[in-house]
């Protein structure tokens with residue numbers, strides 16, 4: 058169990074600011090994901106938390122104890138590396154046992170942990186092999202087992218599922234979540250898969266260019282994005298910008314209503330599934346993509362194209378004019394982004 | 398089977414030539430040691446007499462021990478110096494490139510030139526003596542040349558071979574990815590544990606190669622011995638030369654040659670085993 062508090066973390070590489078004033082609190086036993094585009098600083102933040110990188114500013118505390126100056130080997134965290142970083146000269150079993158041995162866990166307890174993890178992660182047939190005799194997915198599972206074997210209070214996952222096929226990915230993801238609930242460690246989990254983040258997390262931190270742009274429960278992030286970046290990154294979003302007067306904004310599609318105070322230059326967004334058929338918005342159907350349960354319809358009017366999700370039974374074809382509406386509670390007003 | 402024959406035939410022109418030349422030399426040395434092919438004229442046929450002659454002299458065993466001592470010390474010291482430097486230069490920093498280039502400079506200087514330079518510096522009226530006497534540190538010049546401990550030779554060997562060991566070791570050390578070392582540290586391994594459990598086992602091969610090659614090179618040394626060695630003792634190579642040259646004993650020289658090859662072989666095996674043992678023991682330490 059570990060409650061992690063990171064305050065105002067900044068990291069510089071030369072003149073490049075990889076992290077700028079990151080604040081993050083991970084409650085004990087919670088599952089926190091760091092989500093963001095490539096290069097936004099996710100691995101860098103994990104490296105700071107693990108202790109491989111000294112932040113140029115800010116402090117870290119676990120359970121109220123300041124660990125900013127503590128070397129990695131003295132921290133109660135284990136990292137599951139993006140590049141696996143397995144020890145090439147040690148067998149799978151010895152790789153997994155490395156941490157417990159280093160932390161002087163009793164011999165039979167080490168054996169028990171290694172056996173348990175090897176079984177749970179489907180590595181029984183490979184325990185005696187060297188890492189280079191394993192497939193990418195198997196290596197990834199060894200990396201996972203190796204991190205979990207130390208039974209740390211805090212586990213840092215750097216895209217641990219990126220090399221697994223869809224089925225295995227699902228399975229290992231559920232396994233991680235189950236293990237995390239059983240053992241009770243706090244998880245910081247890096248991914249750039251938004252579906253994974255929404256499905257797994259207690260809290261999602263959406264990062265962009267070295268800052269956390271928004272953090273919150275998955276539902277919060279999805280239904281109440283604060284900035285254009287967040288709205289755009291998570292799920293699909295239709296964006297409009299213009300003057301909001303009396304809670305209404307006129308767009309080429311028609312007038313959209315929104316429960317927000319008026320302004321000269323306001324950006325609003327709505328999700329494709331918020332659209333209802335019938336109403337006073339209209340446009341020409343430009344493209345249709347049948348998805349089974351629903352249909353993605355791209356409708357345009359003037360320079361703007363929006364995306365609508367309508368029930369799968371609906372039969373629309375390109376060139377049709379579609380009438381629809383968006384209820385005011387489905388329209389979200391956005392703030393200007395902290396970093397454009 | 399047919400494939401094996403075909404591969405054998407394809408390799409024959411290259412490998413065969415190498416084997417033929419090596420084999421010829423080896424055969425010649427061994428045959429001469431047993432009394433055949435005496436170039437001074439008389440050859441009294443297959444015999445063990447030359448072995449008896451050489452192996453019963455004190456001078457031979459002095460040379461044997463001396464070469465073993467010089468070779469082993471040079472190899473161990475050169476690797477012991479190169480290892481920490483290779484580790485230190487693993488991660489590039491400002492000036493590290495220039496530093497590692499400078500470290501490799503001795504590779505470009507012929508050994509004999511270096512030996513003469515050293516002798517110039519340490520001789521009775523050399524730079525060091527003149528300077529220390531002038532500065533009043535020593536009352537009179539001291540004798541440092543041709544020291545009976547062979548420090549000058551070992552120094553020269555180390556100077557000449559260290560860059561080579563450095564090249565081999567830094568290649569091996571740099572091939573260890575950062576995340577692997579980070580992972581070890583993350584799992585609780587401190588500096589020394591990382592060295593013992595990760596770096597050492599992953600560089601064992603390079604270290605063994607460096608030790609063996611330096612040992613073999615130094616065991617067969619002739620020029621450093623001639624320029625900077627003590628007059629009272631021979632190295633194997635210089636003993637060989639003196640047997641063959643001034644005493645005309647081709648067969649005796651061949652015996653020494655065979656023994657030099659044996660020394661190289663067993664020295665190499667010994668050093669390899671020693672490194673293996675040390676790596677194992679250190680790795681097992683809790």
Ligand SMILES: Nc1ncnc2c1ncn2[C@@H]1O[C@H](COP(=O)(O)OP(=O)(O)OP(=O)(O)O)[C@@H](O)[C@H]1O
Nearest residue numbers: 070073075093094095096097098099100101102249
């Ligand atoms: N050692 C370094 N020196 C200089 N710049 C670095 C260094 N490490 C990372 N960076 C830069 O910092 C930024 C953040 O890198 P980071 O590895 O944290 O990205 P990431 O969010 O993990 O991306 P990905 O999803 O591709 O793994 C990148 O622009 C990267 O180029």
Ligand SMILES: [Mg+2]
Nearest residue numbers: 099100139215
């Ligand atoms: Mg990364």
